[in-house]
Amino acid sequence: MRIFISTGEVSGDLQGSLLVTALRQQAIAAGLELEIVALGGEKMAAAGAILLGNTSEIGSFGFLESLNFVLPTLQIQRQAIAYLKQNPPDLVVLIDYMGPNLGIGNYLRRQLPQVPIVYYIAPQVWASSVNLGNTKQITHVSDKILAIFPEEARYFQDKGTKVTWVGHPLIDRIEKFPSRETARCQLGIADDAIAVALLPASRHQELKYLLPVMFQAAQVIQAKLPHVHFWIPLSLEIYRQKIEQEIQRYGLQATVVSGQQQEVLAAADLALTKCGTVNLELALLKVPQVVIYRLSPFTYWVARNILKITFPFASPVNLIVMKAIVPEFLQKSATPENIIQAAMEFLLNHERKQQIQADYEEMQRLIGELGVCDRAAKEILQML
Incomplete structure (x- = not known):
């Protein structure tokens, strides 16, 4: 057959x-x-x-x-x-x-x-x-x-x-992920270290529209929390050179890895991420996340003003429960300031972190x- x-x-x-x-x-x-x-x-x-x-x-x-x-x-x-x-x-x-x-x-x-x-x-x-x-x-x-x-x-x-x-098939996939402890051990992350996953792109255009604003936010987070280390798993190896150039440009303490996305996601204390399938992986792993997305100004204008396209939410995590479980910033609202504020809340506010864990459990019951x-x-x- x-x-x-x-x-x-x-x-x-x-x-x-x-x-x-x-x-x-x-x-x-x-x-x-x-x-x-x-x-x-x-x-x-x-x-x-x-x-x-x-x-x-x-x-x-x-x-x-x-x-x-x-x-x-x-x-x-x-x-x-x-x-x-x-x-x-x-x-x-x-x-x-x-x-x-x-x-x-x-x-x-x-x-x-x-x-x-x-x-x-x-x-x-x-x-x-x-x-x-x-x-x-x-x-x-x-x-x-x-x-x-x-x-x-x-x-x-x-x-x-x-x-x-x-x-959702990611339920099966997550079962094969390492535990947080195992993942941090494999990556050499100390127990008291802050690990932040940066997930800017699985498409070429996302490097152009998402990576700069994400790295600008990461730069400020690093200044506020000097012991933070950023982890960037490559979705495609062809993105490595561009990402490593930008790491140098923004002076980030960051490690780019290939073939270790599961370990990076499982080990993270927080993720700054594009909108997509990875949002569900992070939610199933109980990792707090800040979701951003940007299109070219022309595409966004045509979609909103000519085609009148609207979505209640962009992230699949929020779509499943039809409420804002994870903060998502789209187009003009995807600013370094908004990303930084949401990220610091997750890193420093224990109650905010507990709330998203409870929301994730609600989402998981629906998939x-x-x-x-x-x-x-x-x-x-x-x-x-």
């Missing part, structure tokens, strides 16, 4: 790798011979998928920001469609990555209508004020949606789509129980 999985960006590669591992294990248990071909990244390849194209570095958010990635995205999409035409799969799984995946899904609906399509980790149209067109496309291409959020499941059920809520990836894999294999 052949399954084709399509995803993009760093987070999609991570989620895809967890699914590939579960699918292979479930297939062995069921006595199935399974071949998995994919658009993804190195993590999916390591888990056993045959990559048709690497999409982990092809990612952007916005209008001007995406221009550099239009051509490589189209090229990989054409390669995938040409492969599917010659080698029709028994089932297709789409993971997030809305634009390219809807293109592939629409092609399959037209040319290979007999192939079932599962959308796993669907784009978050359920949380947006402008979603009708995208919702229709997602439901059109999907024979089934495997929802990771309860509200997502309710939204698509109301649209008449077959949906199963499986929970399912262990075994998410196995549940998703079983749902997919049952459709073969």
